[in-house]
Amino acid sequence: MVRLAGGFLLLFLGLALFYPFGRILALGVGEGFSRALTNPYYWGRYLWSLEYGFLSALLTLLLALPLAFLFRRRFPFREGFLALATLPFVLPTPVVALGFLALLGPRGVLGVDLYGTKALLLLAALFYNLGLALRVLLPVALRLEGPMGAARVLGATPLRAFLRVGLPLLLPALASAGLLVFLYTFSAFGVPLLLGGPRYATLEVEVYTLLAQRLAFAEASGLMLLELLTLGLLAWLYLRVPAYPLGPSRLLPSRRPWALALGMGALFLLLYAPLFALLAEVRLEALAQAWGSQDFTPLPQALGNSLRFALLAFLLALPLGVAYGVAARGSPGLDLLGLLPLMVSPVAVGLGYLLAYPGLRGSLPLLLGAYALLAYPLLARALLPALRSLPPSLLEAARVLGATPLRAFLRVELPLLLPALASGSALALSALLGEFGASLVLWRPEWTTLTLAIYERLGRPGEGPYREALALSALLAFLSTALFYLLDRGRGGFR
Amino acid sequence: MLRLLVFAVALAFGFAQEITVLTHESFSLDKGLIARFERDTGLKLRFLKAGDAGEVLNRAILTKGAPIADVIYGVDNTFLSRALEADVLLPYRSPEVRNLKATLLLDPTFRALPVDYGWVSLNYDRAFFRERPLPKTPQDLARPEYARLLVVQNPATSSPGLAFLMATVARFGEDGYLDFWARLRDGGVRVAKGWSEAYYTHFSLYKGDRPLVVSYATSPAAEVYYSEGKYKEPPTGNLFPELAFFQVEFVGILKGTKNLEGARKVVDWFLSKPVQENLPTEMWMYPARRDARLPEVFRFAPEPLGSVRLDPKVMAQNRERWIEEWTKVVLQGQSPEAVRRARR
Numbered sequence: 001m002v003r004l005a006g007g008f009l010l011l012f013l014g015l016a017l018f019y020p021f022g023r024i025l026a027l028g029v030g031e032g033f034s035r036a037l038t039n040p041y042y043w044g045r046y047l048w049s050l051e052y053g054f055l056s057a058l059l060t061l062l063l064a065l066p067l068a069f070l071f072r073r074r075f076p077f078r079e080g081f082l083a084l085a086t087l088p089f090v091l092p093t094p095v096v097a098l099g100f101l102a103l104l105g106p107r108g109v110l111g112v113d114l115y116g117t118k119a120l121l122l123l124a125a126l127f128y129n130l131g132l133a134l135r136v137l138l139p140v141a142l143r144l145e146g147p148m149g150a151a152r153v154l155g156a157t158p159l160r161a162f163l164r165v166g167l168p169l170l171l172p173a174l175a176s177a178g179l180l181v182f183l184y185t186f187s188a189f190g191v192p193l194l195l196g197g198p199r200y201a202t203l204e205v206e207v208y209t210l211l212a213q214r215l216a217f218a219e220a221s222g223l224m225l226l227e228l229l230t231l232g233l234l235a236w237l238y239l240r241v242p243a244y245p246l247g248p249s250r251l252l253p254s255r256r257p258w259a260l261a262l263g264m265g266a267l268f269l270l271l272y273a274p275l276f277a278l279l280a281e282v283r284l285e286a287l288a289q290a291w292g293s294q295d296f297t298p299l300p301q302a303l304g305n306s307l308r309f310a311l312l313a314f315l316l317a318l319p320l321g322v323a324y325g326v327a328a329r330g331s332p333g334l335d336l337l338g339l340l341p342l343m344v345s346p347v348a349v350g351l352g353y354l355l356a357y358p359g360l361r362g363s364l365p366l367l368l369g370a371y372a373l374l375a376y377p378l379l380a381r382a383l384l385p386a387l388r389s390l391p392p393s394l395l396e397a398a399r400v401l402g403a404t405p406l407r408a409f410l411r412v413e414l415p416l417l418l419p420a421l422a423s424g425s426a427l428a429l430s431a432l433l434g435e436f437g438a439s440l441v442l443w444r445p446e447w448t449t450l451t452l453a454i455y456e457r458l459g460r461p462g463e464g465p466y467r468e469a470l471a472l473s474a475l476l477a478f479l480s481t482a483l484f485y486l487l488d489r490g491r492g493g494f495r
Numbered sequence: 496m497l498r499l500l501v502f503a504v505a506l507a508f509g510f511a512q513e514i515t516v517l518t519h520e521s522f523s524l525d526k527g528l529i530a531r532f533e534r535d536t537g538l539k540l541r542f543l544k545a546g547d548a549g550e551v552l553n554r555a556i557l558t559k560g561a562p563i564a565d566v567i568y569g570v571d572n573t574f575l576s577r578a579l580e581a582d583v584l585l586p587y588r589s590p591e592v593r594n595l596k597a598t599l600l601l602d603p604t605f606r607a608l609p610v611d612y613g614w615v616s617l618n619y620d621r622a623f624f625r626e627r628p629l630p631k632t633p634q635d636l637a638r639p640e641y642a643r644l645l646v647v648q649n650p651a652t653s654s655p656g657l658a659f660l661m662a663t664v665a666r667f668g669e670d671g672y673l674d675f676w677a678r679l680r681d682g683g684v685r686v687a688k689g690w691s692e693a694y695y696t697h698f699s700l701y702k703g704d705r706p707l708v709v710s711y712a713t714s715p716a717a718e719v720y721y722s723e724g725k726y727k728e729p730p731t732g733n734l735f736p737e738l739a740f741f742q743v744e745f746v747g748i749l750k751g752t753k754n755l756e757g758a759r760k761v762v763d764w765f766l767s768k769p770v771q772e773n774l775p776t777e778m779w780m781y782p783a784r785r786d787a788r789l790p791e792v793f794r795f796a797p798e799p800l801g802s803v804r805l806d807p808k809v810m811a812q813n814r815e816r817w818i819e820e821w822t823k824v825v826l827q828g829q830s831p832e833a834v835r836r837a838r839r
Contacts, residue, residue: 041827094691094692094695094696097692097696098695098696098702101696101702101703102702105696105702105703105704106703106704107699107702107703107704190688193652193688194687194688194692194696197685197686197687198649198651198652198686198688198826199826205652209651209652212546212549212550212553213549213550213553213651213652214815215553215556215557289723295721295776295777351554351557354554354557354558354563355557355558358558358561358562358563361543361563362515362541362543362563442517442543442544442545442554442563443543443544443545444541444542444543444544445522445523445542445544455520455691456523458691458695459520459521459690459691460717460721460779461694461710461711461714461717461718461721462717462718462720462721462722463718463721463722463723463725464721464722464723465721466695466701
């Protein structure tokens with residue numbers, strides 16, 4: 001079972017990642033390699049990337065942890081809030097930047113100009129990643145009532161039960177979420193540049209400039225290996241966090257559901273204010289304009305592409321994510337390898353594709369492969385903590401009773417994993433809708449998705465394009481919220 | 496069996512007749528024009544997009560042995576020399592060449608043929624400057640009262656940003672441009688990642704607080720065109736023709752194409768009158784053909800007189816150094832003297 005899953009994952013990674021990435025690294029063997037690593041400017045970028053990654057992860061976890069505990073309870077609009085939390089994940093960075101600056105920029109509604117400050121960058125990181133962290137924490141948090149309840153029955157105060165039982169059990173999920181947030185912010189490309197200016201460029205931005213603009217493979221390879229080493233080390237540390245088996249997940253009743261809903265509403269209003277500031281500007285006419293646009297990709301075509309590609313790529317990302325989860329449970333080495341798509345520079349992989357598979361350029365399989373490559377780790381990350389916490393006795397019992405390994409997995413483990421799977425699928429699908437993959441490959445104009453259609457409009461000067469871009473962003477936001485809401489509903493029925 | 500064979504032959508034939516055009520992300524042409532070309536020639540056009548002009552060319556250079564396309568469109572004069580030196584293009588003297596403006600034929604070997612041209616230019620917000628005086632000379636820009644009104648793009652990540660940097664090199668010379676930028680820096684110029692961010696998040700016509708922005712000479716006309724009748728006159732204007740930077744975009748046939756005949760037809764098509772007359776409102780560039788008529792809205796986009804030009808060779812040789820020196824002065828706060836000393 002594990003070997004089958006591992007083999008499938010390795011085959012895909014070999015084709016979609018190792019070989020193309022290796023082709024680019026091979027170009028970088030040369031003298032510039034050490035030149036990059038002795039340049040103090042790059043070390044400055046590196047230290048800032050580390051700082052940004054760490055602070056963002058810390059801040060996100062500090063807020064996500066109490067929220068995950070609150071979301072264990074049932075209260076009005078619970079699913080709606082959860083759906084909202086992951087929304088920023090799908091929005092193109094220029095649009096998010098517009099929202100933030102509309103609120104906290106030089107001409108911001110609030111009258112405070114935070115442009116170019118670290119505070120604004122960290123706020124944006126929190127805004128982007130809170131939903132991500134919540135998705136990873138929640139499936140485990142929902143399983144804590146058994147052990148924590150037992151501790152309280154044995155006389156522990158609620159605080160003590162949390163500190164001595166709940167927190168240690170959550171540790172793997174916290175590490176998983178923290179690592180994920182770190183991965184995304186450490187190698188963040190757009191957000192720091194858009195909200196802080198070039199002073200806050202991460203090392204990844206330098207890699208991009210070296211590769212795409214200058215074809216300086218030696219220097220780029222040096223920096224990329226430095227990035228890989230750092231992220232690999234962190235991932236290895238994360239693997240050392242012990243996991244404990246847990247019982248089934250359960251939603252708890254709330255004593256004051258409306259108070260909880262109100263409080264949550266206030267918090268979300270505050271956190272997502274940049275988004276609301278932007279949505280307030282959206283006009284319905286702009287949506288109609290975008291629908292039948294003559295100058296740009298019309299809305300129906302872009303929407304159709306977005307949905308089609310997301311769905312097709314998801315069909316590939318789903319088995320990959322599950323295979324990764326299953327394989328990683330049995331082998332820490334595979335756990336590390338499976339995270340690689342989030343650790344290597346997307347530009348390098350994209351250029352690698354051109355060298356490795358020139359015949360496939362501009363073809364659908366390559367596009368879908370690239371999409372799936374970046375989406376499956378998200379699915380698996382949400383799945384793994386739940387997978388690890390399944391008691392092994394369950395599987396053993398099924399095997400003793402005569403089930404084959406595959407049957408035992410499908411009939412015993414998979415049903416127990418459904419909530420985590422739904423959560424991970426929502427994450428992966430939102431990543432696909434927000435499209436990280438298209439940047440990897442050459443794309444065709446007729447493939448223009450919603451995100452690309454937004455960029456297309458923001459590339460021309462004028463109020464028409466600007467309003468259409470805002471309207472399309474709102475539609476994208478609505479789409480992802482609806483998606484999360486629907487997937488969560490499925491989970492709500494499964495307790 | 497026979498039907499299968501016919502199908503296979505048709506399929507193979509179909510593949511052979513497909514022409515791939517590698518181009519940048521801002522490429523756009525009327526779909527009807529493309530369909531008509533396909534109908535008339537029996538060729539199937541496939542466009543592949545990637546990043547900006549520099550990135551597109553780099554992809555072509557990287558895959559020189561096994562080219563990923565037949566035709567490349569969008570290499571501009573700042574990258575012309577790199578394209579010619581990398582030897583990725585085939586010469587083709589199209590019959591349409593005689594219809595093109597002679598000043599645009601920058602490549603005497605006819606490997607890169609001009610399709611369109613335009614200017615990167617400073618734009619200002621008319622409403623903001625209604626009661627306040629505009630800067631009078633380019634030097635005035637660097638005075639604190641104007642520098643803090645200006646947003647530019649980072650030349651390392653943006654092609655208009657690079658063009659504006661080159662304009663300052665051409666205007667103030669190798670010795671003076673760094674001083675100019677140091678004064679801009681001290682005066683509080685803002686540096687944005689790319690054109691979209693500068694225009695939509697920092698320019699005062701939209702979400703920003705800066706009434707001066709580096710954009711294109713055609714942007715005021717585009718503002719009118721896209722305003723759905725709201726503007727009769729542009730809300731923005733062009734400033735300092737002597738700081739505008741002249742850009743030409745080229746088309747060329749990639750070495751190693753399997754369908755030279757088809758590739759030539761595509762090049763001819765790019766230079767044909769219908770495409771040339773469609774370019775202005777699709778990509779906001781001026782057509783290279785002498786006899787192409789401009790759309791009405793282009794009366795708001797007069798060509799800037801006396802703009803600066805640099806030799807493509809000089810640009811190719813110095814581009815990296817200029818960007819590096821600019822980064823040291825503007826982003827890392829070094830003094831122009833220190834940077835100039837490091838040159839030797």
